[in-house]
Amino acid sequence: MSRTLVELLRDGLPDEAILTDPDVTSSYAHDMASFCEAGEPAVVVLPRTVEQVQHVMRTATELRVPVVPQGARTGLSGAANASDGCIVLSLVKMDRILEISPVDRIAVVEPGVVNAALSRAVGEHGLYYPPDPSSWETCTIGGNIGTASGGLCCVKYGVTAEYVLGLDVVLADGRLMSTGRRTAKGVAGYDLTRLFVGSEGSLGIVVRAVLALKPEPPQQLVLAAEFPSAQAACDAVCKIMEGGHVPSLLELMDRTTVKAVNALAQMGLPETTEALLLAAFDTPDPAADLAAVGALCEAAGATQVVPAEDAAESEMLLQARRLSLTALEAIKGSTMIDDVCVPRSKLAEMLEGVERIGEKYDLTVGVCAHAGDGNTHPTVCFDAADPDEGRRARESFDEIMALGLELGGTITGEHGVGVLKKEWLAREIGPVGVEMQQAVKAAFDPHSLLNPGKLF
Amino acid sequence: MSRTLVELLRDGLPDEAILTDPDVTSSYAHDMASFCEAGEPAVVVLPRTVEQVQHVMRTATELRVPVVPQGARTGLSGAANASDGCIVLSLVKMDRILEISPVDRIAVVEPGVVNAALSRAVGEHGLYYPPDPSSWETCTIGGNIGTASGGLCCVKYGVTAEYVLGLDVVLADGRLMSTGRRTAKGVAGYDLTRLFVGSEGSLGIVVRAVLALKPEPPQQLVLAAEFPSAQAACDAVCKIMEGGHVPSLLELMDRTTVKAVNALAQMGLPETTEALLLAAFDTPDPAADLAAVGALCEAAGATQVVPAEDAAESEMLLQARRLSLTALEAIKGSTMIDDVCVPRSKLAEMLEGVERIGEKYDLTVGVCAHAGDGNTHPTVCFDAADPDEGRRARESFDEIMALGLELGGTITGEHGVGVLKKEWLAREIGPVGVEMQQAVKAAFDPHSLLNPGKLF
Ligand SMILES: Cc1cc2nc3c(=O)[nH]c(=O)nc-3n(C[C@H](O)[C@H](O)[C@H](O)COP(=O)(O)OP(=O)(O)OC[C@H]3O[C@@H](n4cnc5c(N)ncnc54)[C@H](O)[C@@H]3O)c2cc1C
Ligand SMILES: Cc1cc2nc3c(=O)[nH]c(=O)nc-3n(C[C@H](O)[C@H](O)[C@H](O)COP(=O)(O)OP(=O)(O)OC[C@H]3O[C@@H](n4cnc5c(N)ncnc54)[C@H](O)[C@@H]3O)c2cc1C
Numbered sequence: 001m002s003r004t005l006v007e008l009l010r011d012g013l014p015d016e017a018i019l020t021d022p023d024v025t026s027s028y029a030h031d032m033a034s035f036c037e038a039g040e041p042a043v044v045v046l047p048r049t050v051e052q053v054q055h056v057m058r059t060a061t062e063l064r065v066p067v068v069p070q071g072a073r074t075g076l077s078g079a080a081n082a083s084d085g086c087i088v089l090s091l092v093k094m095d096r097i098l099e100i101s102p103v104d105r106i107a108v109v110e111p112g113v114v115n116a117a118l119s120r121a122v123g124e125h126g127l128y129y130p131p132d133p134s135s136w137e138t139c140t141i142g143g144n145i146g147t148a149s150g151g152l153c154c155v156k157y158g159v160t161a162e163y164v165l166g167l168d169v170v171l172a173d174g175r176l177m178s179t180g181r182r183t184a185k186g187v188a189g190y191d192l193t194r195l196f197v198g199s200e201g202s203l204g205i206v207v208r209a210v211l212a213l214k215p216e217p218p219q220q221l222v223l224a225a226e227f228p229s230a231q232a233a234c235d236a237v238c239k240i241m242e243g244g245h246v247p248s249l250l251e252l253m254d255r256t257t258v259k260a261v262n263a264l265a266q267m268g269l270p271e272t273t274e275a276l277l278l279a280a281f282d283t284p285d286p287a288a289d290l291a292a293v294g295a296l297c298e299a300a301g302a303t304q305v306v307p308a309e310d311a312a313e314s315e316m317l318l319q320a321r322r323l324s325l326t327a328l329e330a331i332k333g334s335t336m337i338d339d340v341c342v343p344r345s346k347l348a349e350m351l352e353g354v355e356r357i358g359e360k361y362d363l364t365v366g367v368c369a370h371a372g373d374g375n376t377h378p379t380v381c382f383d384a385a386d387p388d389e390g391r392r393a394r395e396s397f398d399e400i401m402a403l404g405l406e407l408g409g410t411i412t413g414e415h416g417v418g419v420l421k422k423e424w425l426a427r428e429i430g431p432v433g434v435e436m437q438q439a440v441k442a443a444f445d446p447h448s449l450l451n452p453g454k455l456f
Numbered sequence: 457m458s459r460t461l462v463e464l465l466r467d468g469l470p471d472e473a474i475l476t477d478p479d480v481t482s483s484y485a486h487d488m489a490s491f492c493e494a495g496e497p498a499v500v501v502l503p504r505t506v507e508q509v510q511h512v513m514r515t516a517t518e519l520r521v522p523v524v525p526q527g528a529r530t531g532l533s534g535a536a537n538a539s540d541g542c543i544v545l546s547l548v549k550m551d552r553i554l555e556i557s558p559v560d561r562i563a564v565v566e567p568g569v570v571n572a573a574l575s576r577a578v579g580e581h582g583l584y585y586p587p588d589p590s591s592w593e594t595c596t597i598g599g600n601i602g603t604a605s606g607g608l609c610c611v612k613y614g615v616t617a618e619y620v621l622g623l624d625v626v627l628a629d630g631r632l633m634s635t636g637r638r639t640a641k642g643v644a645g646y647d648l649t650r651l652f653v654g655s656e657g658s659l660g661i662v663v664r665a666v667l668a669l670k671p672e673p674p675q676q677l678v679l680a681a682e683f684p685s686a687q688a689a690c691d692a693v694c695k696i697m698e699g700g701h702v703p704s705l706l707e708l709m710d711r712t713t714v715k716a717v718n719a720l721a722q723m724g725l726p727e728t729t730e731a732l733l734l735a736a737f738d739t740p741d742p743a744a745d746l747a748a749v750g751a752l753c754e755a756a757g758a759t760q761v762v763p764a765e766d767a768a769e770s771e772m773l774l775q776a777r778r779l780s781l782t783a784l785e786a787i788k789g790s791t792m793i794d795d796v797c798v799p800r801s802k803l804a805e806m807l808e809g810v811e812r813i814g815e816k817y818d819l820t821v822g823v824c825a826h827a828g829d830g831n832t833h834p835t836v837c838f839d840a841a842d843p844d845e846g847r848r849a850r851e852s853f854d855e856i857m858a859l860g861l862e863l864g865g866t867i868t869g870e871h872g873v874g875v876l877k878k879e880w881l882a883r884e885i886g887p888v889g890v891e892m893q894q895a896v897k898a899a900f901d902p903h904s905l906l907n908p909g910k911l912f
Pocket of ligand 1 (some may be wrong): 076081138144148201205326
């Protein structure tokens with residue numbers, strides 16, 4: 001059967017686009033999430049054209065072989081993990097930027113374009129593609145669309161969903177469907193474009209995307225504020241948002257995270273602080289905005305408020321924030337990264353609860369957060385070689401999600417459901433929600449071939 | 457059968473919530489679109505609670521009676537038109553604002569809340585609900601969600617879809633489903649919330665919505681620029697957007713529209729101009745931004761550039777723009793309002809083509825446009841008592857849509873498909889698109905009871 005599959009694939013794909021060596025294919029088995037089952041792919045294909053993707057899906061449907069689409073496999077929920085005997089469909093070779101239009105403020109791209117490559121290319125036209133996951137130097141636009149990625153800029157600029165205007169999608173049976181538009185607005189029929197964003201490769205293969213761009217804003221200026229407690233920092237976040245400010249980022253790192261980043265990269269961040277808040281503005285007069293926000297931080301109890309001197313110092317602070325997850329991983333070798341988003345009015349309660357859970361399970365849990373969005377990443381650090389620590393990590397990870405739901409939040413602000421949070425999706429959206437989501441899935445993928453075992 | 461229907465409805469609805477007098481029910485037969493078929497409702501119901509809506513849907517499913525949801529019936533595509541023997545389900549009595557949270561920047565509302573009422577209520581908290589269709593004094597949030605409404609502010613703030621975070625929806629069989637969230641971000645499962653936005657009542661009944669709010673921006677200042685041709689005005693629009701400016705509105709009125717508004721409301725707009733462009737900024741220094749944009753207008757050939765003196769004069773200019781459709785209707789008594797959105801780089805070609813079409817059919821076609829979005833409203837003026845004029849109006853209306861598609865645009869930027877543009881939807885999205893949209897419809901509404909005969 002596996003021979004027939006590969007033979008059929010060869011009918012429409014060049015040799016170099018088909019990988020069958022088990023040593024090679026097994027390196028495509030999983031993304032960057034811990035504790036997620038992953039199977040052995042039968043074959044990995046790396047198409048370069050839409051027609052080749054169509055051929056793969058036609059073949060898969062004919063033989064009823066499951067297909068797992070992949071970008072750069074930086075995902076944190078196992079959503080790109082292979083299942084046994086599947087075709088891994090990697091889109092990384094479809095990496096052309098097809099068009100950039102400053103007047104229409106759009107870019108048209110293939111799915112394998114790396115986020116940072118797009119950012120730089122549009123930057124040359126004075127344009128800006130906001131969604132900026134911390135993995136932006138490697139992750140792909142296809143993966144960003146698959147997971148509906150966020151990043152640091154979301155508090156002002158929103159998430160990937162806000163920037164996807166239209167898609168070309170290869171359906172499970174190999175047919176090509178265009179959704180959406182290349183215009184600024186459009187309401188012709190159901191919004192299937194948005195339905196695909198965040199669908200984790202389970203409804204179709206994105207082969208082309210029309211993305212909205214913004215004009216490049218002024219260089220942002222960052223402020224760092226030190227707080228004697230996480231609660232005081234959360235209080236500052238609420239005061240800033242309630243005060244009508246529109247920061248271009250509003251990020252929190254707790255003491256554990258700050259120390260981890262210093263240990264990894266000798267950043268010289270202040271280790272005595274319980275919580276470091278980073279705020280930035282990309283407004284015409286960022287210094288004035290930072291002054292106002294600095295005053296609110298002080299009113300909330302900040303012990304130090306330090307505006308960056310210049311762009312270089314600002315970038316250094318952002319770099320520290322972007323390193324957080326990697327730095328926390330270095331503590332014990334493994335992490336489970338939660339992604340609970342709560343109404344920002346509940347942020348302090350969330351962080352208090354996380355601390356309690358860490359103590360209960362006797363584990364280090366570092367928290368970094370897109371605080372302005374209420375999107376926390378409590379990161380459970382553990383030693384994968386110690387089974388009891390592994391068990392406790394898993395249990396505390398779950399308890400953190402339960403707390404998020406209790407506070408009116410969601411189990412995932414930006415990393416998605418994948419394999420990791422399947423049971424939790426059902427808890428969040430309830431039986432009617434699951435039934436209707438599965439009905440949508442069945443409408444697009446009647447034979448359950450697209451990324452099976454994910455989401456539900 | 458009609459008796460049984462009403463009797464069953466009475467089991468779960470108070471008497472005053474059920475209207476059966478044909479003189480009364482027939483006044484609910486249609487929205488504000490011309491040339492759209494409308495049937496006679498069997499009964500009109502005006503529920504006040506979610507349970508009552510569930511009762512209506514359960515009854516409808518039991519008896520297989522179609523249901524047409526309605527807001528204020530200001531729609532322009534016949535999407536709220538009754539079908540023969542249907543239950544009209546009017547949501548206008550569910551008009552409570554349930555919550556406004558400045559920290560979380562959300563409002564929770566029932567569907568019958570009028571857009572302007574919400575705007576004013578959140579304004580008291582220093583907050584801003586951007587979507588502002590020109591019908592905002594009467595249209596409802598439920599209708600705005602049903603049609604994915606736009607308005608003047610979209611060029612900067614986006615459309616209704618950007619502001620709907622979560623929904624409670626009563627499904628065709630009466631079950632209640634919650635979608636989305638009350639957090640700033642969230643990617644738990646498919647984005648059914650966005651799927652409902654713009655679905656024209658054909659997938660379920662919206663009974664509650666969580667809406668995102670922005671902090672109230674500074675008062676905007678408006679500039680009016682007069683151009684010797686529509687093409688020159690479009691050229692200015694492109695220069696402004698290419699230049700990286702972010703106006704809070706960028707609207708165009710052609711000579712016909714300007715004269716019509718003056719005739720209706722004695723606004724004293726300059727009648728000698730071929731095209732009037734309104735630009736506004738709600739930035740910290742709007743005068744500086746207007747000066748920069750004014751210079752670009754002059755470079756594009758503007759003969760006059762007049763910044764408004766103050767807020768009152770700014771508001772007067774907006775009022776003129778908002779009156780455009782009503783004013784054009786007064787010319788001949790009836791209008792067909794197109795809603796073609798093109799990439800803004802094609803705006804000039806679009807307006808040239810519209811002029812040609814008007815001449816070809818010997819009809820007055822006034823154009824107002826959300827020019828910054830490329831969203832034009834070519835408005836065909838005709839005398840409904842003259843059958844030949846009616847035929848020509850219909851044909852020119854269609855030809856304008858064909859032109860929009862040719863230019864890479866969409867048949868509807870914000871008014872929706874409804875009854876009016878059913879055939880055109882199929883032309884725009886193609887057979888695969890139609891098939892998949894219908895599959896989604898069938899997943900939610902297997903007996904085709906929800907607003908049948910719309911969209912497809
Ligand atoms: C250090 C680090 C920091 C991170 N920071 C952030 C962050 O700040 N914000 C954030 O949101 N995420 C973050 N992530 C998570 C991850 O980087 C993002 O989810 C990213 O969008 C995944 O992109 P990818 O190309 O690696 O996709 P993959 O992991 O390969 O795939 C992700 C999903 O998309 C699907 N998919 C991929 N391509 C296609 C396609 N063409 N068509 C259909 N489906 C497709 C896959 O099947 C899978 O379900 C971080 C990860 C790491 C390791
Ligand atoms: C003078 C004038 C100016 C206008 N200007 C604009 C403009 O600038 N921009 C713009 O986008 N539109 C504009 N419109 C069109 C119209 O006002 C909008 O489409 C508006 O959103 C309709 O709201 P409504 O409450 O009247 O809804 P209705 O017309 O009653 O219904 C619209 C659709 O939504 C559905 N619906 C209503 N309530 C619900 C519910 N609770 N659950 C599920 N479905 C529901 C209906 O079935 C129907 O399909 C204008 C109309 C007029 C008359």
